[in-house]
Amino acid sequence: MPRTPLFLSPNRLLSSTKPRLQTRTQPERAPSFRPYLTDAIRAHQASKMAPQLDGYFQQVDTLSDSFIERLRQAVAIPSVSSEAARRPDVVRMGQFLADELIKLGASVELRPLGKQDGTDLDLPPVVLARYGNDKKKRTILVYGHYDVQPAEKSDGWDTEPFDLIVKEDGRMFGRGSTDDKGPVLGWLNAIEAHKAAGIDFPVNLLMCFEGMEEYGSDGLEDLINQEGKKYFADADAVCISDNYWLGTEKPCLTYGLRGCNYYSIEVWGPGADLHSGVFGGTAQEPMTDLVRVMSSLVDTDGKILIPGIAEQVAPITADEDGLYDNIAFTMDTLHEALGSKTTIFQDKKPTLMARWRYPSLSLHGVEGAFSAPGAKTVIPAKVIGKFSIRTVPNMEIDKTNELVRLYVEDVFKKLGSKNSLKVYPQHCGNWWVASPNHWNFSAAAKATERVWGVKPDFTREGGSIPVTLTFEQATGKNVLLLPMGSSTDGAHSINEKLDKRNYIEGIKLLGAYLHYVAEEPMN
Amino acid sequence: MPRTPLFLSPNRLLSSTKPRLQTRTQPERAPSFRPYLTDAIRAHQASKMAPQLDGYFQQVDTLSDSFIERLRQAVAIPSVSSEAARRPDVVRMGQFLADELIKLGASVELRPLGKQDGTDLDLPPVVLARYGNDKKKRTILVYGHYDVQPAEKSDGWDTEPFDLIVKEDGRMFGRGSTDDKGPVLGWLNAIEAHKAAGIDFPVNLLMCFEGMEEYGSDGLEDLINQEGKKYFADADAVCISDNYWLGTEKPCLTYGLRGCNYYSIEVWGPGADLHSGVFGGTAQEPMTDLVRVMSSLVDTDGKILIPGIAEQVAPITADEDGLYDNIAFTMDTLHEALGSKTTIFQDKKPTLMARWRYPSLSLHGVEGAFSAPGAKTVIPAKVIGKFSIRTVPNMEIDKTNELVRLYVEDVFKKLGSKNSLKVYPQHCGNWWVASPNHWNFSAAAKATERVWGVKPDFTREGGSIPVTLTFEQATGKNVLLLPMGSSTDGAHSINEKLDKRNYIEGIKLLGAYLHYVAEEPMN
Known part of the structure; x- marks a missing residue:
């Protein structure tokens, strides 16, 4: 398994990108904010399915402060996997997750991975967990990571990187907020909100949370391959929430990586x-x-x-050729992310094709x-x-x-x-391309529409997330990349943030996805 | 004044070169060893001039142990100019030189140079000294430096870099042995041997020893320009001993630099x-x-x-064209220094022309x-x-x-x-080329022949020693580069050494040079 920044998740810049929201002052948005109200009718149609969701959504809103508090506790643990001196903090973060999961009723294993390559240092354990074991339900395997990139205030952060700072405009700054503690806690929060609302959890949830993603996922590939037909045996599909929207406003589902x-x-x-x-x-x-x-x-x-x-x-098929024009992406967004206009192409379509x-x-x-x-x-x-x-x-x-x-x-x-x-x-x-017509993607698309009021873009990414391919090969199941954060979160930069809107709506999205998964016909 | 390794003296590799002598086991040579006995007759003729030299040479041999002890004391002071933490050691080394010079009867000034560029760190002082003030004698200005390159045993040294280790074969290992503490002490030793032998010192000696040469000679250019017509006003010529023979056996005088x-x-x-x-x-x-x-x-x-x-x-002149064939240089020597045969040219002449x-x-x-x-x-x-x-x-x-x-x-x-x-x-x-027909060079050539029994090669170097040009321009006088060490000394490498033979004969050479200077007709 590669252990270098080669395999950073996409959209994570190796150096800082200026967060685009930084100069805006926005009022804090209500948690139920829907950005695309013109799509309200379509959303209403989707709401006919998965009727329990309204209660779930209300409960997420009710618990939003405690969910932010849980994120604050997680961010406060500086689980930097690349620094040997921080290894105890990484282990502590894994233990924190395990404790929270046990409190929620999950069965948990802390799986040791042996020594870090070429060192005497113990790798942090993989947190393997199961919530629910009902043979009548589908089983979804989710992956995330609880380690983070290095961060020091002196790197240029405006705030203490390991203190979660929630700004009035909803931006929540802190190392790991979006990459990947927010999404990982999203699954825990979804379980808690179901319990609190008294709504039956719609699937069995298998969880695999690792602590070395930012340093090459040492040891993980072997574990996934070993457990593909064991711990993960009854997984019907895989969902990974460890990437980002293409822009800042429109959600997407990702089905391909270079x-x-x-x-x-x-x-x-x-x-x-x-x-x-x-x-x-x-x-x-x-x-x-x-x-x-x-x-x-x-x-x-x-x-x-x-x-x-x-x-x-x-070669480009006719179908594919028509696909790019509708993607929510502008050259302005690219120029902003690039910090210059030194692009190879002037237009969106050849640019997206070049990336994807x-x-x-x-x-x-x-x-x-x-x-x-x-x-x-x-x-x-x-x-x-x-x-x-x-x-x-x-x-x-x-x-x-x-x-x-x-x-x-x-x-x-x-x-x-x-x-x-x-x-x-x-x-x-290797590159990875999944079938976006699989029920795994259909469920995620419906959930996105229900939560965000808009059909998601189906996107590919220019970068690599090798664990995606590993899960696909080890389980033989469809893998979906379901992002929570947006393109301006600055995952590997100074001033990493997750918008409160993306966190809270993202928790709703993960839960809704599981409900639609339960309703999807087999295909 | 440049303050980077750009201006390393030539023949100093930035990284290690394997000392060629390392695998040889040679008996320790008698200090009076002459490598070119076939030139004995010519040397005898030279000995008719400067008749006091025999007594001087005997005294150098007599004092050789104490001269090596003086070098040991100097090497023991880790005067690394590039490391701020070592600055007190650099200053201590300057003080050591000043004390020794005062004991020998020289008048000494420790000239401050202010702060190091961009820092609050005091530059080490320049040691300005005068030995003799007889208007009837010529005055020779000599330059050297008392700082050294960094060195740690862990860099790969076979011995402690700041302990002078004298091997049985005569190699004396230690940081600064050849670059440039050996040559600097050579001038002091020459004074001492004259005093001990009761031989009149043949010239007035002006000395300029700096402590920042290995880190860009910060502040020195200004000082030389200021003192060109003041402290250095009565210099008749300049001699710098801070470079190396082209090979290991034949001495040279250097009159050009790129x-x-x-x-x-x-x-x-x-x-x-x-x-x-x-x-x-x-x-x-x-x-x-x-x-x-x-x-x-x-x-x-x-x-x-x-x-x-x-x-x-x-363009190449006819004179120049014939010059290269007689230089003591072989492609084997180059291949050995290079550590490979990846040279551009196969032959000596185009190789020397390419370098010079x-x-x-x-x-x-x-x-x-x-x-x-x-x-x-x-x-x-x-x-x-x-x-x-x-x-x-x-x-x-x-x-x-x-x-x-x-x-x-x-x-x-x-x-x-x-x-x-x-x-x-x-x-x-800028490049520098001096006139090798000047009496300064003639005197050095005669001294070389007297001490080493062979006419020196007149060489140029591929590298730069900017202080050479500075002295020439500030004093308006001829500058001679008179090397003491050989090409295998590894000045900037691990296991830097000076052969005992080169040190002791080199002390004789510096003294003999001053005697011939005194006898040369003005030209």
């Missing part, structure tokens, strides 16, 4: 780093060769120059060269260029790796260098 | 670092543009692709991109490529900068990118 093949190109020659005064002009320099090879991979407009890659991409259904190649950096501020006259002896290709249907990992190897070796050979080159994949994660 | 123009290329677009899953394929990536620009600067065989650079280089008299362009690295081990799927928002051009006669700094700017901007423009680019020089230091 994969990612991450490569290193090593070039070496001299026995040690050299002084450019002494050796400049007499030695063939690995950095010169590497830069020339890297420059041959992709052009300014993102065109991948490696032969054979484009040929693997699935075409491969891309990014050059990430160079290891071994001078990378600090200032000036250093070094000739690096060995440099390692890093790049990755985001993959899409129908690209094959092995074939893509072979095309990369052949091309890079060929470009290097043409340089006529006496240095040596090696190119190899560091990690490969 | 300059160095160091550039940054900044490319930026997005407002913050991006996730390649979300933005890959939709944003123009600064790293893609930068790599394409950097790849257009130089090819694998070191050919500079910037138009107009080659045209500035001085042609410009070279090295790509040093990229700031702002991912540079750590592992995998990170970042699209860096702003990247800064670093490269430098080693300059030679008759290249002009301003003209070169303009050629670079025009070319880089043109290449970037042709990419058609919406990102922004800026290219600018970080530091520029």
Whole structure:
């Protein structure tokens, strides 16, 4: 299982994005706010089904303060998985979840995962839980993670990152608020609201909450594969709430992710780093060769120059071609997220296609060269260029790796260098596309319409969530990505937040989804 | 004054070079060992001049143990100029030198240089000293530095870096042994041996020893310029012992250095670092543009692709053309120093010409991109490529900068990118070539022949020692680079050493040089 930021969930920027809401001052919205009142009639129709939902929704509103308090308690535990010193906090967060689940009546196991790769450090346990065991009900397996990205006030946060701060406009700032403590607690809150309202829980719920997601999900893949036909055996479908809306107003359901093949190109020659005064002009320099090879991979407009890659991409069908125009997405939103207008395309459709259904190649950096501020006259002896290709249907990992190897070796050979080159994949994660026509998605679409008063966009994402594919393969069941937060939450940034509206309506959404799941015909 | 490793003295590798002597086991050589006995007759002729030298040489041999003890005391002071915490040690080292000089009868000033650029840290003082003030004698200004590169045993040293360890084969390991405490103490030892032997010191000696050389000589340029016509006013010539033989056996005198123009290329677009899953394929990536620009600067065989650079280089004269064949330098030595055979040229002559008299362009690295081990799927928002051009006669700094700017901007423009680019020089230091026919060089050549029994090679260096040019310009006098150590000393590496032979014979050489200086006719 990869253990690097390679597999960040999509829409999480590695560095800060300015939260777009920051300069707005909005009145705190009532929890029952519906953004799309013009869709009220359609919502009314949906409400004919799953009649218990009104009582559930009222109960969520009634309990909203205690749900925010539960999130506050969770955010206060700095469960940073990438920092060894914080490991006890990560374990404490897992224990907090287990305790809450037990209080709600779930059966819980804290499953140890052994030592962290290459260390003597115990991995935090996976929280496995079951709520309900009624053979007449469907069983839904949900996944989330209780660890968070690092955060220090000194990184530039406006507030203490591990204090949940609820602003008047409804923004709730705190590390983990949206990624992924809010969504994880959403499932617990849904159980509590059902109990409090005296409404029968519509499904059996299996839960799998891990504590290493932000550091590569060490050990999780093996556990999922082992439990696919054991602990998870009676799961009828899988739901993951660990991604985000495409924008800030319209909910979406996500049915596809790009994969990612991450490569290193090593070039070496001299026995040690050299002084450019002494050796400049007499030695063939690995950095010169590497830069020339890297420059041959992709052009300014993102065109991948490696032969054979484009040929693997699935052709566009007529159906697909009409799909993009209706997606709630504007170039303004992209420019805002990008912080500039340096986009490759001017229009929405080619932009969405480039993100979702075409491969891309990014050059990430160079290891071994001078990378600090200032000036250093070094000739690096060995440099390692890093790049990755985001993959899409129908690209094959092995074939893509072979095309990369052949091309890079060929470009290097043409340089006529006496240095040596090696190119190899560091990690490969496949793309994933689910069937959005499955009852799992239909139920989520109806729930979205019931809660938000609007049909969700069916979207794909440009990034990777490898656990999605792992669950699909281990259980053989349909997997749905059902986001709670919006695109401006800044999951990996400073000032991470979750809007109170998205949290409370999101709790309603998760519960409603389970009710519609119970009513969906098998397909 | 540049304050970066840009201006390391030549032959100092930024990283470790394997000391070539390490696997040899040689008997400790007698201090009077002469490597080139076939030149004994010529040496005998030289010995007719400067007749007092035999007594001086005997005294140096007699005192050799105490000279090594003095070096041990100096090495024991960890005067690392780049580490703020070591600043008191640097100051202590300056004080040590001052105390020793006062004991020898010199007049000494510890000249403060104010605060280190951008800090509240006091710079270590420059030790200015005068030994002798006889208007009938010539006055020689010598320069050296008493600070050292960082060193920790854990870097890979075989011995404690600040304990001088004298091996049976004569290698003396210790940080600063060869760079530059050995040569600096050489001048003090020469004074002491004269006093002990009762031989009149042949010149007035002005000394300028600084404590920030390894961190950019902060403040020194201003001081030299101020004192050029004051403290240094009666200097007749300048001698710097802070470089190395071209190989391990044959001494040399150095009369030329390349300059160095160091550039940054900044490319930026997005407002913050991006996730390649979300933005890959939709944003123009600064790293893609930068790599394409950097790849257009130089090819694998070191050919500079910037138009107009080659045209500035001085043509080869017939005299010069015949000069290279006799230099004691072999490709084997270069391969050994390089740790590989990845040289551009197969033969000595084009290799020496490439190092000494042609410009070279090295790509040093990229700031702002991912540079750590592992995998990170970042699209860096702003990247800064670093490269430098080693300059030679008759290249002009301003003209070169303009050629670079025009070319880089043109290449970037042709990419058609919406990102922004800026290219600018970080530091520029001019090349330096002195007249090797000056009496300063003649005296050093005779001294070399007398001590080592062989005529020295007249060499240039590929690197830069900016203080050389500063002294030449501030005093208007000839500057000589007179090395003590050999090419395998590993000045900036782990296991830095000075051979006992080079130290003791080097003390004789510095004294002999002053005697021949006194006898040289004015020219």
